Amino acid sequence: MRFQISNLDFFYGPKQALFGLSLNIPTNHITALIGPSGCGKSTFLRTLNRMNDLIRHSHYTGEILLDGQDIRKIDAVNLRRRVGMVFQRPNPFPKSIFDNVAYGLRINGYQGRLADLVEHSLRRAALWDEVKDILHKSALILSGGQQQRLCIARALAVDPEVLLLDEPCSALDPVTTAKIEELMFTLKDSYTLAIVTHNMQQAARASDFTAFMLDGRLIEHRETSRLFTTPSDPRTEAYITGRFG
């Protein structure tokens, strides 16, 4: 188990957003988090790399272990290097494609041939062939799908153990989405992935485990194939059959 989460309660100020969440995120598998808008999926994901630390007056109780170590005992900067994140909207830096991928390496004081690792990361993100001749052009000239793969390459460059994807395809068309899902498959051999998605087909296609959340609570969490064929909770069934959400 890469992440072990137990009894997680999360608060934005006085408002509680997550209630007693307990689940494990297994190494080298893809875990999907599904549920209607506002159910706390993104909040949960952002707790795992302590991005929520940046929100004033937010805090959580309970325990989150990364490789058995409490993430509150890990320096946040170091934690975020180990737990990479890809956001809902592609957010490349207004720098060159090369500098985008090299950014994480540079800030972590990487001593080595940047060019090799940049190429390696772009290849892993299935973007190399499209950008190898324009590495020094602005990342902003790329299409949305290319930008998102660039963001994945950027996250992979610092060699994280976990990759958190917060609705990475919601701003992309179906063809590009398929490319990213394919990419996720190839990545799970070396990484642990957790993906928040609104798209149930995506969860069904692309993940090994699925967690269904509702109103800040975890309703059901099991193998994706079983959750989608024989859900044990009536609310899960109602959601995946499209009766609400």
Add this chain to the structure above:
Amino acid sequence: MSVRLVWRKAVNAVMLGLTGVCALITVGVLGVILGYLAWHGGRDINWNFFTKLPAPVGEAGGGMANAIVGSAKLLVVASLFGIPIGLLSGVYLAEFGGRWYSFFVRYATDLLNGVPSIVIGIFAYAVVVVPRHQFSTLAGGFALGIMMIPIAVRSAEEFLRAVPSSLREAAMALGASRWRTVATVVIPAALQGIIGGIMLDLARVAGETAPLLFTAFNNLYWSPGWNQPTASLPVLIYTYAISPYDDWHRQAWAAGLVLLALVLAANIITRLMLSRRGAARGA
């Protein structure tokens, strides 16, 4: 009913016309000032104007090279002092500020912006000139530097705030510290706008006269180093304009034209930079 309609249409037309006329006057004022300066000062702008020292009264020719260089030196001192303080305060407000301290800093910045320039001049006189018994470029630059701070703060804050927070998140998610994020992602993304704001700030203080009257004072000759009184374009315009000599009046017009041209150039460069930035963002 129809009388009422006619009346309403008339009011509408009059008010529309009035706003148009006022807009025209606004543009016209600038046009008239430019034209007036060009008419009176244009003839006296020649090579000598930029290379020669002022000529004694009654003697033809002469220039104001010392005032141009003096103004440049004053702006250098002002920039070295005002820009770092203003910029870093702006960074603090935009990126790190706590609630009540930020409120206090912002409020103080606005107040500082409203302090009359002559008062800032007196202040610089009291803290720099009096203890050193010496009018100097440093004292004048110090006064102008204080005047630069508020606009530098606000423009830095504004342009940094305009940087999407998704970029900050992206950097932090890669393991960058807060300061690293600001220094390597946020400031570069806002740089063009910030530089534009500073250009406008410089252009504004370049024309300030009051803070220089008893700090940099004036000088008919070159001012060596940084510790001597120095000529500057605005003070020279002031001195020449209130003199009784026709020659000097014409020189004052010419100096005014040069000053305005510099300010306009700074403005235009800034606009171009900002629009390029907008275009880059849209791409």
